[in-house]
Amino acid sequence: MQWTASLVAAVVFLMPASVRAEPSAGVLQLFVNAAEALANGDASAFLEQFDKSLPNYAALRERIEGLLGAHEVGSSVEVISSEGSESKQTLELDWLLILNHKNAINAQKETRRRVVKCTVQRRGRQWKITAIAPLDFFAY
Numbered sequence: 758m759q760w761t762a763s764l765v766a767a768v769v770f771l772m773p774a775s776v777r778a779e780p781s782a783g784v785l786q787l788f789v790n791a792a793e794a795l796a797n798g799d800a801s802a803f804l805e806q807f808d809k810s811l812p813n814y815a816a817l818r819e820r821i822e823g824l825l826g827a828h829e830v831g832s833s834v835e836v837i838s839s840e841g842s843e844s845k846q847t848l849e850l851d852w853l854l855i856l857n858h859k860n861a862i863n864a865q866k867e868t869r870r871r872v873v874k875c876t877v878q879r880r881g882r883q884w885k886i887t888a889i890a891p892l893d894f895f896a897y
Contacts, residue, residue, distance in 0.1 A: 780839045783884045784846055784877055788834045791886075795832040795854070798825050808878070808885040816892055823897035824856075828867075831855035837872065844879045852894065869894060 787806050794802035800822045807814065824830065835851040849872055856867040876888035 780836060780846060780848065781843075781884075783879075784839075784848070785836075787877060787884045787886065788836075788850065792832040792834050795821075795825070795830045798829065800825050806886055807889075808880060808887045811887055811889070813892055817889070817895065820892060820895040820897060824895055827860070827897050828856040828858055830857075846877050848875045848877065849873075850875060854894075 791803055791806045794800075794806070800818070803821055803825075804818055807817065811817065831854070833853045837849040837851050839846055839848045841847055852871055852873045854867075854869040856869065858864040858867075871891070871894045873894055874888075874890050875886055877884050878887045879885075
């Protein structure tokens with residue numbers, strides 16, 4: 758089953774009026790890149806958005822590789838809240854995954870939606886995700 762281009766690339770960012778600090782364009786692009794990598798089935802591109810010193814990085818890599826090996830993924834992300842400074846921010850994200858098992862005929866799509874908490878930090882000129890929870894959201 759083929760995903761429509763609009764579903765695969767579905768990435769939406771909305772900022773509520775009560776947010777203390779609006780994420781920078783660089784932070785938003787980090788999550789656009791992550792969602793697009795999932796939609797493109799590219800585990801390496803997804804993991805490039807993370808600092809390799811992230812606690813449980815190996816577990817995240819295992820989950821993402823397994824998830825993308827077993828499923829076609831549609832992904833969207835909405836920023837719920839953001840606070841922090843120009844070098845470190847904490848975000849709550851409404852993350853939606855739509856999974857279609859690659860090897861199942863007429864398989865039901867699985868929809869996962871969860872509030873995912875992330876910390877991002879500037880590493881030189883780039884932002885990197887330095888903490889993410891829950892990791893089980895990305896289980897395969």
